[in-house]
Amino acid sequence: MNDPETTHLVEVQINGERYERAVQARELLVHFIRDTLALKGTHIGCDTGNCGACTVLVDGQPMKSCMMLAVQADGLSLETVESLSPAGEELSDLQKAFNDQHAVQCGWCTPGMLMQAKALLERDPDPDVETIRRTLKGNICRCTGYVNIVRAVQQAAGQDVSAGIQQEARA
Amino acid sequence: MSVQDAAAPTKAASTIGTPVRRVEDKRLLQGQGTFSDDVWMKRMGYVHFVRSPHAHARIGDIDVARAEAMEGVYATLTGAEVEAMTEPFMQIAPEPGSRMEDYALAVGKVRFVGEPVVAVLAETRALARDAAEAVEVEYELLEAVVDSLATLSPTAPVLHETIGKNIGYQDTYAWGDIDWALEHADHVVSIDKLHFHRFSSTPLECNAAVVNWDRGTDVIEVRSNNQMPQFAAMFISPAIGMPTSKLHFVSQDIGGAFGLKITSYPTIAACMLLSRKAGRPVKWTEYRSEAVTASAHGNERTFTDIKVPVMADGTILGFDVKAYDDAGAFMRYEPLGGVIWSQVAPGCYRLKHLRVEYTQVLTNKCPCGPNRGYSRLQHLWMIERIVDIVAHELGFDPVELRKKNYPQADEYPYETPNGCFYDSGDLPRMLDLGLELADYDGWRTRQAELKESGGGKRIGIGIGSTLDSGTNNFGQARLVNEHLPFSGNGEAAHVKLDLYGEIAVNLGSSPQGQGHETTAAQTVGEILGVAPTDIHVKAGYDTASHAYVGFSGTYASQFAVTGLGAAIGAAEKLRDEIRLVAATALGATPDEIELADGVAGVRGDEERAIPFIGIANLVYTNVAALPPEVADAVSLNCRYVYRPPFEIPDIETKTGELTLTYAAQIHVAVVEIDEETGHTEILKYVAIDECGRRINPQIVEGQVHGAAAHGIGAALHESFVYDEESGQLLSGNFYDYHAATAVDVPLLLTGEIECPSPRSPNGAKGMGEGGGAPLSTLCAAFQDALGAGGAVVTDTHNPSERVWRLLRERSDAPRPVEVVSR
Ligand code: FES
Ligand code: FES
Numbered sequence: 001m002n003d004p005e006t007t008h009l010v011e012v013q014i015n016g017e018r019y020e021r022a023v024q025a026r027e028l029l030v031h032f033i034r035d036t037l038a039l040k041g042t043h044i045g046c047d048t049g050n051c052g053a054c055t056v057l058v059d060g061q062p063m064k065s066c067m068m069l070a071v072q073a074d075g076l077s078l079e080t081v082e083s084l085s086p087a088g089e090e091l092s093d094l095q096k097a098f099n100d101q102h103a104v105q106c107g108w109c110t111p112g113m114l115m116q117a118k119a120l121l122e123r124d125p126d127p128d129v130e131t132i133r134r135t136l137k138g139n140i141c142r143c144t145g146y147v148n149i150v151r152a153v154q155q156a157a158g159q160d161v162s163a164g165i166q167q168e169a170r171a
Numbered sequence: 172m173s174v175q176d177a178a179a180p181t182k183a184a185s186t187i188g189t190p191v192r193r194v195e196d197k198r199l200l201q202g203q204g205t206f207s208d209d210v211w212m213k214r215m216g217y218v219h220f221v222r223s224p225h226a227h228a229r230i231g232d233i234d235v236a237r238a239e240a241m242e243g244v245y246a247t248l249t250g251a252e253v254e255a256m257t258e259p260f261m262q263i264a265p266e267p268g269s270r271m272e273d274y275a276l277a278v279g280k281v282r283f284v285g286e287p288v289v290a291v292l293a294e295t296r297a298l299a300r301d302a303a304e305a306v307e308v309e310y311e312l313l314e315a316v317v318d319s320l321a322t323l324s325p326t327a328p329v330l331h332e333t334i335g336k337n338i339g340y341q342d343t344y345a346w347g348d349i350d351w352a353l354e355h356a357d358h359v360v361s362i363d364k365l366h367f368h369r370f371s372s373t374p375l376e377c378n379a380a381v382v383n384w385d386r387g388t389d390v391i392e393v394r395s396n397n398q399m400p401q402f403a404a405m406f407i408s409p410a411i412g413m414p415t416s417k418l419h420f421v422s423q424d425i426g427g428a429f430g431l432k433i434t435s436y437p438t439i440a441a442c443m444l445l446s447r448k449a450g451r452p453v454k455w456t457e458y459r460s461e462a463v464t465a466s467a468h469g470n471e472r473t474f475t476d477i478k479v480p481v482m483a484d485g486t487i488l489g490f491d492v493k494a495y496d497d498a499g500a501f502m503r504y505e506p507l508g509g510v511i512w513s514q515v516a517p518g519c520y521r522l523k524h525l526r527v528e529y530t531q532v533l534t535n536k537c538p539c540g541p542n543r544g545y546s547r548l549q550h551l552w553m554i555e556r557i558v559d560i561v562a563h564e565l566g567f568d569p570v571e572l573r574k575k576n577y578p579q580a581d582e583y584p585y586e587t588p589n590g591c592f593y594d595s596g597d598l599p600r601m602l603d604l605g606l607e608l609a610d611y612d613g614w615r616t617r618q619a620e621l622k623e624s625g626g627g628k629r630i631g632i633g634i635g636s637t638l639d640s641g642t643n644n645f646g647q648a649r650l651v652n653e654h655l656p657f658s659g660n661g662e663a664a665h666v667k668l669d670l671y672g673e674i675a676v677n678l679g680s681s682p683q684g685q686g687h688e689t690t691a692a693q694t695v696g697e698i699l700g701v702a703p704t705d706i707h708v709k710a711g712y713d714t715a716s717h718a719y720v721g722f723s724g725t726y727a728s729q730f731a732v733t734g735l736g737a738a739i740g741a742a743e744k745l746r747d748e749i750r751l752v753a754a755t756a757l758g759a760t761p762d763e764i765e766l767a768d769g770v771a772g773v774r775g776d777e778e779r780a781i782p783f784i785g786i787a788n789l790v791y792t793n794v795a796a797l798p799p800e801v802a803d804a805v806s807l808n809c810r811y812v813y814r815p816p817f818e819i820p821d822i823e824t825k826t827g828e829l830t831l832t833y834a835a836q837i838h839v840a841v842v843e844i845d846e847e848t849g850h851t852e853i854l855k856y857v858a859i860d861e862c863g864r865r866i867n868p869q870i871v872e873g874q875v876h877g878a879a880a881h882g883i884g885a886a887l888h889e890s891f892v893y894d895e896e897s898g899q900l901l902s903g904n905f906y907d908y909h910a911a912t913a914v915d916v917p918l919l920l921t922g923e924i925e926c927p928s929p930r931s932p933n934g935a936k937g938m939g940e941g942g943g944a945p946l947s948t949l950c951a952a953f954q955d956a957l958g959a960g961g962a963v964v965t966d967t968h969n970p971s972e973r974v975w976r977l978l979r980e981r982s983d984a985p986r987p988v989e990v991v992s993r
Contacts, residue, residue, distance in 0.1 A: 026297065035296070040209040041202015043426070045375040046459040046905040053375060081202035095200040099192050102869045105877065106684030107199030108375040108426030114200065129918070136913040140905075142375045142427050143684050144873060145880030146913040 010074040014039070015083035023070040030054040032070035033080060041081035041111045045140065052139030055112035056080045062119040064138070081111035084118070094118055094156040101161065103152035105143030112139050117153045126157055186693045187933075190869035191703055193689045195424075195710065204424035205711075207379035210394045212452040215381070216245045218445060219299035220438075221289035221306045222465060223281035226317070226535040226898020227328060230279060231309030233289060238302040243294035246449035247306070248441065250278040250288060256444060257410045260437065264506050265652040268339040268531075271331050273501045275410070275441035281310070282330050282500035283535050284899055285465025290441050292449050296456070315535040315898030319473050319497040322534045330500060330533045339498055340506035340531040340651060344513055344825050346588035347524030349480075352488040356480030360561050363987040367549045367946075368968040369471035369497070369891040371542050372881045373910055374683070376426020377457035378435045378466055382442040386450060391443050392419045395435070398428040398681055399724035400714060403436040411440055423711035425683035429881070430541035430726055430940075431467045432683070434503040460904040467540025468891055470508055471497040472549040479557050480524070485567050485575050489517070489524030489588075490557055496531045496549070501538040506531045508539075508546035510650040514640040514829045515547045515942075516589045518554030519598055520576040523588055535898045537891070541726065543881055544639070548943025551637045552967060555947035559633075563959050564990050569634060569951065570606065574599045577636070584929065590826030591640075593833045594863075594936070595926035598636060601837040601859045604922050605634070609839040609857040627846045630854070631956025635838045635948030639862070641728030641937020642831035644817040650825050659817045660831075662733035663718035666695055666741035668749070668807040670791055672769065672783030674699060674706045676741075679723035680734045681712035685939060686870045687730060691738045693866060694933070698742035699749075700766035718810045728937030731866060732832055733813050736932040740811030748805040752786050755801045813932065832928045832936035834862035838879070838948040844956050849975025851887060851953075856919040858944070864927045864934030871938060875921050878941025884911030886949040890968045953977065963988050 006025045011018065014037065023032055033039050033056070044066060045053035054065040057079040084092050091099060094117060104110050113136065120127060120135045127135070132153045133146070141149060151161040198204050235247040259272040272278065277288045289306050293299035314328040321327060322337040330337055353359055380395035391413065397403045400420035408415045425432070438455065446453040457466065473495045480488040494512075498505045509531055516525055558576065562569040577598040578585040585593040606612075611632065618630040646658035663679040676695055680687055688710060692703035699706075709717070718737075725734075750761040753771035757764070757779045765774045772780030789797055790807050820827025841855035860875045888909045892901045902908045927934030946967045953974060954964045962980035965987055966973065 024297065031296065034208075035211075038211065039202070040205070043206075043376070044208075044456075045377075045426075048459065048904045048906040050906050051375060051459070051910075081200075085201055091197065091200060098200055099196040102190075102193065102873045104193070104196050104199050104684075105686075105873055106374070106376065106427040107195075107204050107424060108206070110199050111202050133913045133918075138912075140375060140910050140912060142373060142429075142881075142910065143877045145876035145878075145919070146916050147876045147918050148873060150913070150918060 008071050010071055012073045013077040015079060025071060027070045028066055029068040029070045029073050030065040033065060039080055039082055043108050043111055045108060050138065052112040052116060053109055055115045055139060057115055057119060062116050081114055084114060097152040097155035101148045101152040101155055103144060103148040109139060109141040113141065113149055117156065120153070121157055185697050186703055187697055187866055188864070188868065191689055191693055191867055193686045194692060195686065195688045199424070206376060206424045206426055207381060207394055207396045207422070208456045210381040212381060212383060215452040215454050216292040216294060216449060217296045217299045218442060218453050218455045219291050219303040220287040221291065221303045221308065222461065223277065223284060223286040223288055225281055225310055225312060226284050226315035227313040228281050228310035229313060230277060230281060230288065231311055234307040235289065238291055238305040241298070241302050241305065243298045244302045245292040245451060246445060248276065248290040248445050248448060250274065250276040253444060254278045260406050260410050262502060263648065263652060263655065264340050264502055265654065267334045268502060268506065270333040271339070271502055272333055273437065273503070275437045275444060283465065283537050285461060285537065287438065287441065290445050292445050292453060317534050317536055317893040317895060317898050319471060319495050319532050319534060322532050330535065337533040338530060339502050339533050340509045341529065342509065343526065343528045345526040346516065347489055349489055349491045349524040349526040352480040352524040353478055353491065356488055357483040358481045358565060358990055358992045360479040360481060360564055361989045362477040362557070362560060363475065364965060365474040365477065365553055365556050366966045367472040367552055368966060369468050370885040370889045371431060371467065371469045372429035373463065373908065374427030374429055374431060377459055377462040378432060378438065379456045380439050380442055381452060381454045382439065382446045383452035384443065384446040390417045390419050391446065392421065393439060394421045395439055396422055396425040396428065396432055397435050397439060398425060398432040398683055399726055400681060400712065401719060401721050401723050402433060403439060405721065406436045407440045411443060419715055421713045422681050425681065428683040429543040430545055433726060434467050434538065434540040463905060463908055464900050464903045465537055468499065468537045469542030470539045470546065470549060474553050477557065479561060481561055481565060485572050487520060487522060487558065487561060487576050489522045491526045492553065493528045494530070496529065497534055497536070498531050499534060499536040499538040503538050504541050505539065506651045507648060508541070510647045511546040512550035513589055513825065514591060515551055515638045517587050518551050519636040519638060519835065520554065520558065521578050525588055536893055543878065544940045544943040547638065547640060548946065551942050552946050555635055556950060559951045559954055560963060560988060563954060564988055566959065570602065573634065573636060574602060591829050594928045594930045596833065596835050596861055597924060597926055598835060598837065601835060601861055601924055602634065604924065605837045605839040605857050605859040608920050608922050609841065609855055611839065614841050614855065629844045629846060629956045631842045631844065631952040633840050633948045633950065633952025633955055635944040635951060637836045637942025637944040637947060639728050639834040639836065639938050639940050639942050640830040641834060642732045642815055643727050644820065644827070644829050645722060646817060646819045646827065647829045649822055650820060653822050658819045659814060660722050660733060661720040661812050661814045662723055662737045663720050663810060663812045664734065664737035664741045665718040665808065665810045666738065666745045667809065668745065668783055668787050670787055672787040674701060675709065676706060676738065677709040677717040678734055679717060679719040679737065680725045680730055682725050685725060685730060686867065687734060690735060690866045690870065694735050694738045695742040698739065698746055701769050705769065720812055728834065728940045730937065731935040732931040732937050733815065735866065735935065736813030737811050739932055740813055741809045744809035744811055745807065748807055748809065749783070749786050751801060752789055752797070752805055753781050755797060756781050756785070756789060831930050832863065834860065834936040834938040836860055836942050836944040838944040840948045840952045842949065842952045842956065844974060846978055849971040849978060851971065851974055853917040856917045857922065858919055859922045860938070861924050861926055862938035863931065863936035864925060866935055872921055874939040875941070876919065878939065879919055879945055880911055880916045882941065882943050882945025883916055883949070886946050886967060887970060888915060
């Protein structure tokens with residue numbers, strides 16, 4: 001099935017490591033990451049580009065890796081969930097916040113949520129609750145109802161985590 | 172047996188009731204979980220299913236030649252082959268539903284859009300998909316029926332010729348004397364029709380499995396995310412003619428399930444056949460659109476001819492109703508839902524006279540699976556609508572009417588008319604707490620002001636009260652089919668001291684995000700006197716190494732009772748063995764030994780102690796040093812099966828203890844409706860939960876959030892709508908289905924009260940499913956906004972468009988509600 005007509009050589013940097021592989025023209029980036037490189041942390045939750053489980057950072061920007069072809073990543077630099085605390089290392093502040101706030105249940109949305117949240121905090125280190133919710137709109141979680149994920153992002157931003165809820169309460 | 176009893180022989184500070192951080196999080200946060208699709212095997216092929224594009228058709232010729240000729244295609248499997256190789260899956264239903272023939276692939280006919288017809292195995296995902304495209308299937312189109320009531324018409328097309336009509340199960344459940352009540356009540360409120368729509372909690376991970384038949388041992392290994400592997404094994408084994416001992420199910424991490432991953436067994440069976448045929452491991456990863464179209468949906472239910480007798484003081488006596496539950500094209504877990512609703516027969520109320528004529532219909536739609544809140548949420552929603560409509564029609568205050576009809580705190584355990592026991596609770600107190608947290612009075616004032624000032628917005632305030640019955644007595648299966656040899660329930664756990672004194676636990680459950688590793692560690696740790704972090708609870712589930720019973724698994728809100736009940740029993744056994752060995756080694760009696768921080772010592776004598784590693788040494792590698800009677804009495808491998816104290820229910824009267832525990836939910840919502848567009852904004856959402864003793868309050872709160880989000884999403888957005896003519900699913904992918912996002916779910920406030928269960932081993936109640944409270948709550952809020960004499964909310968699903976229509980209902984339109992007073 002490796003037809004040279006439809007196969008291309010791509011070179012990508014993922015989590016600081018360089019990979020050069022032949023990929024099929026039609027191969028999705030997310031399948032390349034998972035099936036070819038066996039980086040299993042990035043997940044797939046849909047086939048319409050609206051769940052965000054596959055979110056990775058491409059040159060620092062959050063992208064849904066199911067909405068990109070592997071060939072489009074040629075020459076680019078990617079970060080996946082595996083980069084957040086490399087093997088053996090402790091959880092990063094953001095990951096720790098997810099643990100503290102119980103923002104993880106099944107863990108399927110989690111890698112995408114973390115990457116989206118990381119990008120947000122890099123852009124806006126002190127986002128308000130509405131910004132957090134709007135930013136996470138493209139990342140579906142079926143387990144947590146989002147409340148604790150919002151709290152986790154607030155904790156990672158050094159905010160009072162009850163602020164969001166109280167803000168609602170004042171509405 | 173209780174955790175408190177263990178306090179004497181152990182000293183560690185208890186973590187029960189504290190928010191211990193989840194131990195499973197680290198791997199999940201680092202991308203190091205192992206889910207089914209994370210398993211790759213050598214020589215593995217990928218399966219793709221050719222699925223029916225039609226809702227109802229006869230299958231003609233199937234031509235797989237072109238697909239099989241493609242380079243890299245390993246094998247194909249057709250319905251005809253499946254029919255030759257297997258028996259139809261067993262059916263739970265009695266006659267005539269039992270005559271349904273359900274196979275791993277469609278045989279003879281297709282009965283819903285997306286039904287798997289042919290399986291193709293190939294070297295890559297993409298190639299399998301290409302090859303599936305090359306399979307040619309001839310169909311002879313048949314008329315389809317998707318409406319739950321139209322399917323009962325004598326002229327409706329019949330789905331299953333062996334049954335001869337579109338009814339899978341039918342029975343009447345009656346307790347008390349509803350005819351007497353309707354005759355003697357001061358008012359009778361009649362409601363024409365209520366409709367509970369079809370939706371699903373759509374776990375974010377789709378179904379998946381890596382299935383490998385080992386030719387040498389004839390064992391089939393299944394690394395899947397099926398959430399009730401024993402149930403799957405019991406269905407698959409007789410169908411494919413393999414002993415259950417050779418069906419080796421393994422799961423580690425599962426990306427959510429919500430009941431919907433119970434009925435994945437037909438597809439897993441297809442993968443088994445394909446693996447055997449091709450002599451290769453088979454990977455199946457469902458695409459989301461396949462999951463949405465053809466995995467499992469939640470049950471739709473239509474209630475008609477509802478009659479409610481009410482006394483002048485607001486006492487509601489009961490109800491009479493016809494319920495039409497729509498199972499879709501195949502029964503699978505059904506008709507268990509045909510009795511499971513009766514675990515909460517009178518809902519949250521002291522209703523005495525009940526009659527439900529229950530019919531499970533078959534239509535050309537996706538089969539159902541037991542979706543979160545299964546079968547009870549439909550029934551509970553109907554009751555909440557009844558109470559709410561009664562309040563509006565007869566002019567009672569919806570708060571006071573509820574409080575009047577709830578069982579009062581001193582009435583627990585409260586016996587329902589069908590012999591179930593609501594074990595503990597205090598609904599009036601929960602409601603008060605909910606109203607207080609929601610600032611109910613403040614919102615009533617705001618609502619009145621807004622009414623004065625106009626401005627195109629309306630506020631509605633709604634209350635929903637529901638129950639989450641947990642730990643099923645499977646004896647209730649006999650109420651739908653008296654020949655089913657099912658009763659009771661159970662769960663197993665295994666706790667051992669490993670070679671160097673480490674504590675290892677394995678569970679019979681196959682969790683999907685509920686934090687079992689954490690709560691089991693808390694539970695076992697307390698009994699053995701060590702911190703939860705020093706206990707290794709094995710991740711996931713494996714039939715080759717884990718203890719299990721026939722009802723093992725994670726479903727039906729039971730782990731806190733059955734799973735932890737088993738863990739308590741096994742840990743206590745191990746504790747007693749450790750004490751016996753320590754007493755022998757230290758020249759003391761077992762009751763003088765206490766366990767703390769991994770050491771067994773004589774109470775009050777710090778000098779005489781032996782660490783767990785020493786205990787393990789004596790039993791495993793130094794056994795001749797023990798007196799034979801002690802060596803023979805211990806294994807340090809302790810298996811325990813927790814068995815809830817159930818009896819077989821009475822089939823004649825349909826009464827008995829059907830579930831052990833009853834968690835309760837009271838939700839309060841404030842919505843603001845834009846009169847011009849019908850757009851709804853949730854201004855305030857409060858969820859009060861009561862689930863007995865909380866092992867880990869943070870995990871409990873997480874479940875409350877998740878269940879609330881599912882209900883809110885379903886109430887406002889999510890719906891499976893089928894085209895009446897073609898039987899096509901109109902919301903057939905995740906985009907159209909619109910699973911609730913972070914902007915759709917409000918940042919809800921939670922509150923709780925704790926009424927420990929007198930029935931469970933640890934005072935806990937199963938929880939997590941919730942009772943679908945948001946569906947009731949939001950309907951009540953819409954009803955409140957519409958006001959007395961306005962349109963009546965009769966559907967669970969109220970997106971902007973339906974709200975807009977309700978607001979515009981003409982005052983002379985025929986009302987679906989009638990009140991007769993005497
Ligand atoms: S898998 Fe990429 S958005 Fe869903
Ligand atoms: S934790 Fe399960 S989908 Fe988010």
